Amino acid sequence: SKMTVKAVKMPCATPNVYTKVPDGGWGWTVAFAFFFVEALTYGIIKSFGVFFNDLMESFDETNSRISWIISICVFVQSFTAPLSTVLSNRFGHRLVVMAGGVLVSAGMVTASFARTVVDMYVTIGVVSGLGYCLSFLPTVTILSQYFDKRRSLVTAVASTGECFAVFSFAPAITALKEQIGWRYSLLSVGVLQLSIVICGSLLRPIIIKEEEEEAAAKAQPPEEPTETKYMLENEQTRTSIESIDSGVEITTSPSNVPGKTKAEPKSDEPKEHVQIIVNSDSTPPEPKNKLLDFSVMRDYSFICYAFFGLFATLGFFAPSLYIIPLSLSLGISKDHSAYILSAMAIAEVLGRISAGWVLNKQPIRKIYIELICVVLLSVALFAFPFASEFWGLMTCSIFFGFMLGTVAGTHIPLLAEDDVVGIEKMSSAAGVYVFIQSLAGLAGPPLAGVLVDTTRNYSSAFYSCAAGMVLGAVFLSLVRPCKAGLCHHQQEGAVEAVPDLPEDFIEMDIGKAESSGKRCDS
Secondary structure (H helix, E strand, O other): OOOOOOOOOOOOOOOOEHHHHHHHHOOHHHHHHOOOOOHHOHHHHHHHHHHHHHHHHOOOOOOHHHHHHHHHHHHHHHHHHHHHHHHEEEEEEHHHHHHHHHHHHHHHHOOOOOOOOOHHHHHHHHHHHHHHHHHHHHHHHHHHHOOOOOHHHHHHHHOOOOHHHHHHHHHHHHHHHHHHHHHHHHHHHHHHOOOOHHHHHHOOOEEEEOOHHHHHHHHOOOOOOOOEEEEEEEOOOOOOOOOOOOEEEEOOOOOOOOOOEEEOOOOOOOOOOOEEEEOOOHHHHHHHOOOOHHHHHHHHHHHHHHHHHHHHHHHHHHHHHHHHHHHHHHOOOHHHHHHHHHHHHHHHHHHHHHHHHHOOOOOOOOOHHHHHHHHHHHHHHHHHOOOOOHHHHHHHHHHHHHHHHHOOOOOHHHHHHHOOOOOHHHHHHHHHHHHHHHHHHHHHHHHHHHHHHHOOOOOOHHHHHHHHHHHHHHHHHHHHHHHHHHHHHHHHHHHOOOOOOOHHHHHHHHHHHHHHHHHHOO
């Protein structure tokens, strides 16, 4: 089937109408926008550590209290994911992302004038955190709608924006602080994040409309089709189809597809002459789009996938927070510790691209590839405590960064696969999924910190992350069996619901009616 696109006058003001998922087209522009949204959201969050020492000195606060700025920001970003889904379904992805860009910029600019750490909690933690949610989640959702076969690869490559942002923003902000101070540097970052508004303006909505539907909509018959009426009567009892009624009149329209059937008794012969009309001119009403479809919570496969995200999130953030303290505790210098973190970021880029390339292969069961990557990520976390020198820690960091990239760049887009919920329910599923992740995002780093303070050993933080990742792998392994079992159960229910009727009962009665009509004419 040939794919067509409706011509529009304003490139960014009206929806794109395709006859099938384009796997390209305007989707490349959306992918370009997503790359920069990733860089200006998660890239800034990961680079915020360059301000930690300055904030501790300016506000005379401890490292733990300053670290709550990012913890609150990440929690708000994940916790408000359902709100982002509702607003996107109500007002569209473009408007929501543009509003999120304004909030992100406003929070960061206002934070540059903060006088206490509590002001930072409100401006960056709450205001910018909400803006991050409104910017990121709708962008990745609409990007998944523009691609089908290339979805995994395009999403993985576009998500590398945050990795490249860490390379560029961290040294650039550090150099800028030396020239104009941390406050004006933070102000400059806020102004730069206003570019999210431009990225949001590029997110044109997409409508998939089959060619048959377009042809049916355009083809308007010049006159009403003639109706053929079959009077099915019996000479003695005036009944048909073995019924107890005195007569049955069936009206059909040959040009329509069978639709609603209704029985209307005539006023002059109540309960004796029933007219059955097959009326298909009126199409069934289109279902209203739900702002947030909680029916995904009844899907066992999604529940297992949500628990996977909950426990796996425990292993996402803590290693990047504790890799430098762990290396310093092993006697590695600060410069070499920074090299370890940079190597982890480079490996993450390669992991994201590699995962996208592998998942783009057809045919392939993507959920199983994700499971293998999660298991290997658990192995990488368990390996950290056994490293005792620079090269051992460097090897573990590269392996962990690569496997982290394979999982972090694909776990949300995999919601669009039929093994989880499918593309139709991805928007609502992503909101609920990220909301559930927020619980682990808020509790994960403090839990690791408590273990470190209790054991006086940074290895315990990696063990806790590895334990969470193993639990995540267990739930991920149950996703496919739950989906297969649920589909099999629904198919059995559908078969049982169909009554056992003879295939030719209509043909038999119509044949009787025709023979009866011939006798009457003769």
